[in-house]
Amino acid sequence: SSSSSSSIPESGSIPERGTVEINRQLEELASKCGNFNNDVISLASQCQDLFESSCRESPHVSSLHTVLQAWSKTCATLAERRNSWANGSPQPVYSDSGLPVYTARDAAERATQLLLEHVEERADALCIPDTACYNTVIDAWSKSRCDDAPQACERLLKKLLDHPTLHPDIESYNFVLEAWSHHHSSLGEEQALERILKIYRHLQEQEKAIAPTIRTMNIILAAHAKIAYHAQDKEAVAKSAHAIFNETLEAKTLEPTTMTYNSVMEAYAKCGTLECTKCAQQLLEQLKTAYAESNNAKLQPTTRTYTALVTAWAKTKSLKAPHEAQALLKEMEDSNTIKPNTRTYTAVIQAWGRSRDATKPQRALRILKHMKALKDANARPNLVTYNAAIDACARCQGTTKQQTEALKIAFAMLKSIQMEPDIEPNQVTFATILKATAFLLPAGEERNKVASALFEKAKAAGMVDMNMIKNMRKAVDNNVMQDLFHDLKARTGHIDYSNIPPAWSRNIR
Secondary structure, eight states: OOOGGGSOOSOOOOOOHHHHHHHHHHHHHHHGGGOTTSOHHHHHHHHHHHHHHHSSSSOOHHHHHHHHHHHHHHHHHHHHTTTOOTTSSOOOEEOTTOOEEOSHHHHHHHHHHHHHHHHHHOOOGGGOOOHHHHHHHHHHHHHHTOTTHHHHHHHHHHHHHHOSSOOOOHHHHHHHHHHHHTOOOTTOHHHHHHHHHHHHHHHHHTTTTTOOOHHHHHHHHHHHHHHHTTOSSHHHHHHHHHHHHHHHHHHOSSOOOHHHHHHHHHHHHTTOOHHHHHHHHHHHHHHHHHHHHHOOGGGOOOHHHHHHHHHHHHTOOOTTHHHHHHHHHHHHHHOSSOOOOHHHHHHHHHHHHTSOOTTHHHHHHHHHHHHHHHTOGGGOOOHHHHHHHHHHHHTOOSOHHHHHHHHHHHHHHHHHHHHSTTOOOOHHHHHHHHHHHHHHSOSSHHHHHHHHHHHHHHHHTTOOOHHHHHHHHHHSOHHHHHHHTGGGBOTTSOBOTTOOOGGGGTTOO
């Protein structure tokens, strides 16, 4: 997507020849700050040091903009690898200001400090920050994914609004909207949605002064889809997205893209009701018609479009849900342009798992085998797929013979996970296979033994959680439970199941 952070600064002045050469060096350093494998902190610091040493006499806004871009890219890179630092936390790199930089927040603060220094202290007309400079720093905060990133973005936006000569543009607002769309806090994501809608209404009131673009609409609708996942009233969030989508269509000032449709469909997919799933289905038909009539590549349904509807059916308590999901999967498999991926197949397995079909373990197994046979990296089973397939077995309500077969399939799937070179069973895997044991095996010594063995494996793997314990209590006799959890007995002789030893759950993520 386009952004003002990559635009040319607004100053009409042309940099001197020496500045052009310095800018080339600055741009080379800044371009490397978006590479996950580079020492981006050091590169951004070098970029700023070069700017401050070479441009001390006659700094130019284009040079400042490039340094701010370096810190913005560094911010995005650090946020991306926040949870995947190799060999522990890196040592901080100190800039001339003495500010340590080793997190995305630090990089965003460094960019903010540099921007404000030039706003407040520079009298040089050639280096007065412009809207593009502000946007770059707002974008840095947006990409930082910090809890208070939206507030930091809003403070910078306010500075632009209060500025005597500068004005925010639509990208200024887009970056603020993006920050709110990724917001997590104790205040709740629904409050973030309220703020997003308030900004949207504000933009509508601006008439043509700052007109929303299709990127603006896509950010707003994608935020609805994301927030619907945790919302108490999921249907209200989805309908809000659909209302905004319809406003956009009726206004005819913006051309929706496939992403626009996808976001509304994904909001409906979170709801789990037949009514909302039918709304998602209507949107797919609407998109297919729009594409057929226009032949516009920006309106071509994608794997994501179909997967949104398959997911909606998977969460719908309807007898026809698994058949609808399977039909969509076949339509994708028969297509020359749209192919199902891991998420699509997993959602179809989930649809069967939630159905009343007694053959769902066999159906899940067939889908798993088909995925493996494809030898397609984009459609390879992952742990979520396996867990969904085991869950389908655990939910089998057929005859005793069918339930016995379901349990065999579940354990065969567990063995398959253990044979995969890069997949390890997690707490969900252990809890689900234990659920299958409790439901599919009759109570007695055999079930006690099987469940106890599973519990010991989960304990050794550091994968015991409360869900595992809940299923364990259903699977074994009380005396077996007392023996297995003897270490958790309090002085009163009562077992405190909530007090799981850290060693038992050490590898839960």
